Amino acid sequence: MAPRNSHKPRPLSRPEVEISSKDSDTPPEFSPKAIASSGTKWGQLTWKERDIPESLKPEALRCAAAWIRDDLDPLVAREGPKALGQDEIISIHTLLILMQQHQIPLHTLRFSRIHLAIDELRGKATRWPKMLVMEADCVVEYLVSTYGPLKHIRTPLYEKGGRLSGVCLPGDITKQALINRFRQQNPELVDNTRAYVHGNAKFTAGQWWLNTIFAFRDGIIDNKCNNGGICYDEKSCYAIVLTGKNEVESMSPETFTYRCGPEEPGRHRLVARTFRARYPIRVLRSHNLASINAPRAGVRYEGLYKVVGWALRPYNTSENDKLQALYDVKFERDDPFPVDRLMRIPLAEDVDDYKAFKLSLRERLAEEDSRQSSELLDDVRRKCVIDVELPKVQDAPVVFRPRLERPTQDTRNSSQLLDDVRRKDVIDVEIPKDDRAHEVSPTRPQRPTLTSSKFMASHSPKNSDVAEDR
Template identity: 40%
Template sequence: MAFPVLLRKQFRLDELFEDNSESSGDDSIDPDFLRNQARWIRDDLDPKISQEGPEWLKPDQVVTVFKFLEQLRRSRVPERHIRSSRIHLAVALIAGQATRWPGSVVDVADKLLENWSIRYGEISEIGIDLYDEGGRLHGICLPTDLTKEVLEVKWSKASGSRTNPPFSRRHGDLGVFKPGDWWINTMLAYHASIIDSGNPLGRIVADKHGAYAIIMNELDELDSPRPDIFTYKAKSTEPGRFRLTAATPASRQPIRVLRAHSLRSFWAPKAGLRYDGLYKVSGWSIKQDQQSKAWNYDIRFERCSTEPPMSEVLRHPTAEEVDDYTEYKRIRHVTRLTHNTFHRAKPLREPVRMVQPLPDTSLAAGGEGKMMTTGISRPNAPAINLNERLTAPAFRPKQAARSRLRIELPTPPVLPDNSTAVDPEALFGEALTIPSPTKAPRTPIREILKTVLPLPGLGGVKKISPLRAEMTPAQQGAQGDDYFSLPTPPENQQ
């Protein structure tokens, strides 16, 4: 019995949806739809593909992404919608060098990036909205707000500001925060009023009535087998540790826990500051350090059962939040350099065309014998004439110092060559004497001793030491002059 033979043919996605038509000029794609698709690609699909490979993608997901990219390629999306939705970052992620996306999806992503490059310029120059309308920091601060004091004064004067401490010094989630909320740094978390200060150090938010929140960074987290159970190491200088360990009803209230990216923990965010939810104190231990003799408070926390699972919290920061953190750091660095008076920008490098002087061959024909110029030429490039470079430079007066920190040292004076050499045979008092140009030369000690008058009672007799008096004349001659004897001045000699 014969059975029919079934022939199967595999088609590529670009063959099924091949369309080389020009852009239709349709910009009816909703920006919110673009933003949701970019988040889906960057936060859900790409991390799994990077770990598991392209086989992890389901066929319907591959078709959905391919059709979405083809729709973008055939549409003329405005640049402002691309920037606000950040879809260009998702497409660039698919077409990256180390991508593991299917080849058909990568090909259409390359075509889309090429079209956008022709239409809008470099993809990296499109950027993101951070301080502009729709950005995370729009209406909160400006790139020039570099200090904590400036931000505190600015926020205190804003209408409806909640940066006053009484708002954040309350128990619970304050009715406006949910686990997974994220901020670039502690100052912006202070602006949101989840904490009472923008102090970047890890600490306990507390007052005389109790503790309300803790900010963990560096070595504050000791033992954390799971993200919902950890041990907090309170600093010896932190007064809020007594509120956490007090045997009062206020010490049993839920505490808001925030983890900073500087925290040395597996559960720390990779950027910024994240709110992980409400925790309760389950116990503590007090130990004394043998070296510093300080008392260490190790406080154990457990997550409240009413909070959402930590798997959703650990998804933050998302790709967009990491973009905001990176862009904030970049703009802040550039702004600090431009506001630094001692920073000197590097000069711009412009193309240069060298002009080589050559003798004019028209001299034999009665010419003036001038120099001709030729060489490498580029459009709109400054020319450098080698004739001017080879001539002696004109005299230019000495310019003032370019920096206020530069110290001009005076030129050392030229000393006259009338120094006195050291006499190796001298017993004492001889020294190298170099006269100073501002004061008289110093008189050697031997010259001073020659003019000293004899002591009273010595007369013209030369006194010698008692030990020398007991020696014979031969022994005195062998020993030499006596250091204790003073010579008789010439005018007093008999």
């Protein structure tokens, strides 16, 4: 059997030809106007980009990617390759062959995420049929040679067609910045009273958001429970957001027990003995919920639940040792949306958007930290600079002023000038004489002092004999 990487893409025998932009068969996605908006000139396109079949259109590729990632891949991972039917294998094999024979534009790859589906198909420990894995290797090799590594093909998020297009900007990285952005778009987007409605409030179970801020923008909860908690007013309770350890004793997604803290606002609305407290409540689960029923990412709307009972549990605080009570409120599901479909959410595209959103936040935070650190370093350097006022030329000593201001031709070289300066700096100190050297010793006779003439005469060569006789 041939090795896995020995299978090469099929060669293209059809030559490149010129096709007029006025052809009536040109798909709207690849019209001159659409290509110009993507940054590619129409004259630079080859026949591979213009004669795209229907199965390689952006919408068709997006549906194929969702079918592979959300339906077939979990089935193959759970039951093996025998779970696939012949029609499914033939459809995927035909798609892989067409992707090797046509060049798919980069914006189509980003929109459809088909490259992510094929990369998962050929991933490690895959259970897909080997024939499909070999064809997927060829497609990935072809895409890498054309566009580079697949990890560099980023998911569109803020661009046109992305999830956050027209919702916010990449620079809105804080909660307050997002709320200000929503208020600029429409003041009604930050109105809490939109969430104070019983029932589904025009929402469907299974809807998904990146975080609670965007759920608040759509109006399913108010701004007070962005970090989890109860959405309520002075009349009733309308929704709850499960985060952390709020969910206890959850045997199935249809029933759970919600534990309220001793100081959690709105807890009395859940257990009030009024007719408004008997209305179903909207329940949302966050990904940071410590439960097996939590979504993989983001925030998911679970549907309507009703309160069927509650109990009080003692809670001893460590601060003031006062005995307080915890409210354990039991909920049961009251929504027709199937639970098995609910547990599959978020889908693969939702997880891609969540990863892209988190990556964008990390990059923006890193840029902000780098900017703040550089500004702080500049401030520290500015404070540490010592301003020293240098002496001016006219403040110099008079001795050096003519030489510094008006050098003449008679100026001596640097060594002579340095000698003069050193000579002027010498301090002449008169050394006291030793008077004892001229005192006459009483025991030792004084030697006569010879004059220079006699000394020279006695040591001259002519008078050497006379000196010896003496």
